[in-house]
Amino acid sequence: MPRSLVILSGGQDSTTCLYWALARFGRDHVTALTFDYGQRHRIELDCAATVAALAGVPQTVLPIDTFTALGGSALTDSGVAVQRELDPKTRLPNTFVPGRNLIFITFAAAYAYPRGIQHLVGGMAQTDYSGYPDCREATLKALEQALRLGMEFDFTLHTPLMFKTKKETVELARDLGALPALAHTHTCYHGRQPPCGECPACILRARGFAGAGIADPLVERFKGGVA
Amino acid sequence: MPRSLVILSGGQDSTTCLYWALARFGRDHVTALTFDYGQRHRIELDCAATVAALAGVPQTVLPIDTFTALGGSALTDSGVAVQRELDPKTRLPNTFVPGRNLIFITFAAAYAYPRGIQHLVGGMAQTDYSGYPDCREATLKALEQALRLGMEFDFTLHTPLMFKTKKETVELARDLGALPALAHTHTCYHGRQPPCGECPACILRARGFAGAGIADPLVERFKGGVA
Numbered sequence: 001m002p003r004s005l006v007i008l009s010g011g012q013d014s015t016t017c018l019y020w021a022l023a024r025f026g027r028d029h030v031t032a033l034t035f036d037y038g039q040r041h042r043i044e045l046d047c048a049a050t051v052a053a054l055a056g057v058p059q060t061v062l063p064i065d066t067f068t069a070l071g072g073s074a075l076t077d078s079g080v081a082v083q084r085e086l087d088p089k090t091r092l093p094n095t096f097v098p099g100r101n102l103i104f105i106t107f108a109a110a111y112a113y114p115r116g117i118q119h120l121v122g123g124m125a126q127t128d129y130s131g132y133p134d135c136r137e138a139t140l141k142a143l144e145q146a147l148r149l150g151m152e153f154d155f156t157l158h159t160p161l162m163f164k165t166k167k168e169t170v171e172l173a174r175d176l177g178a179l180p181a182l183a184h185t186h187t188c189y190h191g192r193q194p195p196c197g198e199c200p201a202c203i204l205r206a207r208g209f210a211g212a213g214i215a216d217p218l219v220e221r222f223k224g225g226v227a
Numbered sequence: 228m229p230r231s232l233v234i235l236s237g238g239q240d241s242t243t244c245l246y247w248a249l250a251r252f253g254r255d256h257v258t259a260l261t262f263d264y265g266q267r268h269r270i271e272l273d274c275a276a277t278v279a280a281l282a283g284v285p286q287t288v289l290p291i292d293t294f295t296a297l298g299g300s301a302l303t304d305s306g307v308a309v310q311r312e313l314d315p316k317t318r319l320p321n322t323f324v325p326g327r328n329l330i331f332i333t334f335a336a337a338y339a340y341p342r343g344i345q346h347l348v349g350g351m352a353q354t355d356y357s358g359y360p361d362c363r364e365a366t367l368k369a370l371e372q373a374l375r376l377g378m379e380f381d382f383t384l385h386t387p388l389m390f391k392t393k394k395e396t397v398e399l400a401r402d403l404g405a406l407p408a409l410a411h412t413h414t415c416y417h418g419r420q421p422p423c424g425e426c427p428a429c430i431l432r433a434r435g436f437a438g439a440g441i442a443d444p445l446v447e448r449f450k451g452g453v454a
Binding site for chain 2: 111143
């Protein structure tokens, strides 16, 4: 069975992808890779570690200090407030770190290459409400080609959520047995546990679970004050 | 005049590219970007700063701590010796950091994007003796496409040395008035100033200057014990 590397942020989508990889490649052929890139909410890293442990796969955390040095994005810079509105110039949310997913995937390939791991898995989706252009299939196909040529290694980049709605992603998580792990993921843009329920990320997540007719195990975990 | 960003390592090729950009875009439209990625020889960073100052262009240094964490390459890991022989498995020199140029160019684009800088310039060359696959035109064309799609910005990646021999690169440097700056570049794999003259990088550089019939200003600078 070929080996795979899953880019695991500790969020809903990458956790679902981790369980997709378990089903596709088998537990002994899955490794998780998490980036410590100066996330504003360190809870993301805790979630990723918990999810990897629940899934029973080894996890590596790689640091990237460059985004913080690049500055100016709300996801990494605590001096920049998250805005609901899109940037009027770029029409992107100001949480956009230009090329962030390109960097993640390229570093994942650099990690995979000397280990002979050919299959890379990421939670990128075109249907993501925020429309990050580095999540789109055309972008990732071009990057896959650059990685194949640039490392002379026949990488395949899997993005099982690419064309799924959030509802369909929840249904996939259910079918893969990922719901217990989703209780330990993060989504909230404000980094809150229990989630704030009001930010765009919380609202989107809630809609997905509501659409699938499934109770969000993360919300359930905090009901009645139990953490 | 459009603006440009030159990836400046402080070596011969990127310095020549900096002067190419000065001629192409004009001094006021050129910025230099240098990566502090844990080079074994810190003198490279000093050279890059000196070259930028000589050329009269602003320089930004961005840190990348990820390569060191990835480990195992002779260019960044002081525990790994530089070998003349190619790795028998990969047939690449063990100075190869998988995808290093892909990362450099993507971070350059991430730096350029919010500043509206459309033209990226790098010293990558297919004729480079070591045959790094991430220096080849096909790789970089695929990456250029990934960057354009991934940031929705019409980047152009210029690689003026792509098909030049070292002799031709020296001739281009002469024609661009870059020779005085080349006196302050580094090449030696052992990080020596004056250069060791015996490592593959020194030998390749010497051949280029000999082929062009030009004295290497770096070697000249150290003649008679003057530094």
